[in-house]
Amino acid sequence: MSTIGKVTGIIANLVIVEADERVAQNEICFIKHEGTRLMAEVIKIIGRKVYVQVFESTRGLKVGSEVEFAGHMLEVSLGPGLLSKNFDGLQNDLDKMTGIFLKRGEYTEALDKDKEYEFEPIAKKGDTVKAGDWLGEVKENWIAHKIMVPFIFKGDYTVKNVTGKGTYKINEKIAVLTDAEGKEHNVTMVQKWPVKVPIKAYTEKPRPFKVLETGVRVFDTLNPIAEGGTGFIPGPFGSGKTVLQHALSKQAEADLVVIAACGERANEVVEIFTEFPELDDPRTGRKLMERTTIIANTSNMPVAAREASVYTAMTIAEYYRCMGLKVLLLADSTSRWAQALREMSNRMEELPGPDGFPMDLPAIISNFYSRAGFVFLNNGETGSITFIGTVSPAGGNLKEPVTESTKKAARCFYALSQQRADSKRYPAIDPIESYSKYLEYPEIVEYLNKNNGENWTSNVLYVKDVLLRSKESYEQINILGDDGVPLDYHITYWKGEVVDFVISQQDAFDKIDCRSSFERQRYMLEKVVNVLKYEFKFDSFEEVNPYFKKVINQFKQMNYSEYESDEFKKNEKELETIIQERKVA
Amino acid sequence: MEKDIKAFQRVYTKLFQLTKATVSLHATGIGNEELAIVDGRLAQVVKIMEDIVTLQVFAGTEGIATDAEVIFTGKAPTLKVGEGLAGRFFNAYGEPIDGGEIMGEELEIGGPSVNPVRRKQPSEFIATGIAGIDLNNALVTGQKIPFFADPDQPYNQVMAMVALRAQADKIILGGVGLTNDDYLYFKSVFDDAGALDRIVGFINTTENPPVERLLVPDMALSAAEYYAAEKGEKVLVLLTDLTLYADALSIVSNRMDQIPSKDSMPGSLYSDLARLYEKAVQFPDGGSITIIAVTTLSSGDITHAIPDNTGYITEGQLFLRKDSDIGKVIVDPFRSLSRLKQLVIGKKTREDHPQVMNAAVRLYADAANAKTKLENGFDLTDYDERTLDFAKAYSEKLLAIDVNIEVDTMLETAYELFAKHFTPVEVGLKKEFVEKYWKEN
């Protein structure tokens, strides 16, 4: 029998319920209201008083309304059919909801229970298995979706039987497992899992040692993110966080992408809904939507579900990681989730930490980031979750709790600069402030040099150094004036501009420039480094600016043309001619 | 002390707690966010604890006595919508202020959100004739965007101009703390343009209690939803000034002893503003709600919590400032942004639009650098001089808010200025566009 309670207090979406029987922290409950049931989560228990946050508007709710406790925490359904779906933060399928407006209290099945899947067994009778082991697989779009021993199964089981090849619906029994006591357990293609608990069905989580190719040069060339790594993108509004995340979601070399749109604009999600079914996945040639799952809890959707949305997304990512897949998880914006926590903490009159955020915010953030990672599965296969979140600092000031907490948790820092955005230098990632800790990992450096040529890392460090010296020269020129500095300062400054315009900047809206393969990046980096190492002859500083503009312009024409195409080669030739004009032999 | 007047109306007369903004009493069977009349003033339930109900009184509690009459209405705030709405002006409670009743269905305000998968991607260009907007920050139906402006900028005038040129089926004006003069100004320009029958106004002026303002945007947006969702019309909503809305929010949260966050604003400011702005939508059947708002700044400070949260919510901002070089108000190309522009520029407008736009802004940025050099007492290069000349002409011919031309003319004008001051390489357009559109003077 489930516990029953009664509403005794209402403050916005914080509701106080009186319950006599067993209630658990984070347990889900449903408040009955005018023929609907409003979903809520327990956030505090004091004696018989249970504080719950309601995932819906509480308008019209009255004291005395009946509350039914569900006996479990907030959980998601895991099984075939998660891909290509548009869920809300509580894993309701938005496409299944009726009407133009979201109706409160309307909840849907996450998966299609009538859809049939072609099942192929992997495990055999007599095999010893444990949670996360693969029993069989079905085709989900192009992915071999593994049907696993449910994660809640503790210890070893023996396979009594696995069903043969054939078509099954997700709720049909596909295997019977026997536990140590000889008890039999039926397994279907679906399992449930509480979102706040990490899925740990793997043997080992090593330090990441591979790089995830994103096609975005400021990432790959300058500050690469490891496969299974973590990174975050803080930046004031309009600096390009969302455009950058969308670029990553379209181009990254991931098997699948989970996007949590958390408390941001609905139109940005609509953009994904509209474009992804049309755009090609550069890896498979299939539609992008086929490798994407969207969790949309936009800013006008219930605030309390923002927190749920990022956990739902993470849990789905963990599920696919256990299948040996390379998952990219993106969350935009994690600050909105932190703000939702703050709203609730204030309503509960908890002692506030800095800027009114809950005291345990740093711990919450770092626990979340720690769920990403590269793992070795029980069968020796590997899987990964690379997680990149955006942060929206108040007033663009990075000295605020969410940015600071995230900086401690994430290994890559991609700082968007207002100044660069204002001068339309996109993506506006500050090339000097930003960093990737992975560049300090010997295993990553080795990986990069192996895959991109042995000069790679030294070239990368070289252009970074050029950027730094360029900035210094620029400052000197500004202090002393154009003719107050030696001619060399101008050249140094402009060499940095070449790196900035040709490597750092990338037009996300140009169909060619938007994605740059590692191969192409290697070629261009080599080319740029060569040019930077040349000595050029100028008679006066006034010649420097127009000349380098010409060089940059020609480099950009290369960026805009298809790699290795005739046009690309033609532009390259023209560049050579321009270089020869002033190159000192 | 309970007696029934209507089936769902109950009357109480014993208040046991009064603060500046709220009253509390013992009552049962009350719904959250339900409306009540306290001593003749409108109030809304904000908290229920057992049988203690706390009401926020919009007009303030001055003079309310412990035995004041409290009548619960049994419903959340509503607006009556119907054919008679157009051409009318209402107060914050949705009551006509120009005489006469409205017949029609009652719509709950501040209602549910549109399911994101039922939205359509905005794609219809709104031509305003103002190049600072159309060329650099093109607007799209279904967009939400505020003017960021200091209080002395003519934002209401620009907004009225944009509204009249936007070819909307309906224009809904939400006046939030509008001065009476500005209210009359809006009325008269709409009248002069013969557009009054397309206007619906919800007006809270500086003469009304500030907390009442909190209802205005919801009223305006409910009316907008009625026309856009039910009638499939293109609706433009003007909300001015939402800084005063946020100020009213902070008054309330302050009086209710909530912990303030940055700049004494409530911690929920982002969600509160997003709830309004996200009503902007393009429906698949052609109906749309476009929101143009005003956020007044204090001395151009966009890091203040109000513009900051607004910027995180809206799809860009139009920044007005006076350009002292030409003595006119311009739409600042650096600090303005339309996030939806890429959905229409170069698609609904000429192919070279994005490149021309970016090139001009880049050259304008070079001019700004040259200016800094000049101010620091350094010599200017020939290129610097040319950028300064360009900037002045660009400001005069394209950025000034009194410009009223077609997009093609804007592009032509840009090429003229480019050719007059620069070489094609300096401008850096794609080669194909230079070949096709560049005109030597």
Ligand SMILES: Nc1ncnc2c1ncn2[C@@H]1O[C@H](COP(=O)(O)OP(=O)(O)O)[C@@H](O)[C@H]1O
């Ligand atoms: N890589 C890019 N290339 C071209 N334009 C960009 C790029 N990144 C951002 N922008 C411009 O900046 C605007 C704001 O970017 P967005 O990602 O929405 O900012 P944020 O999420 O940080 O608020 C975009 O609408 C676009 O006009």
Ligand SMILES: [Mg+2]
């Ligand atoms: Mg964004």
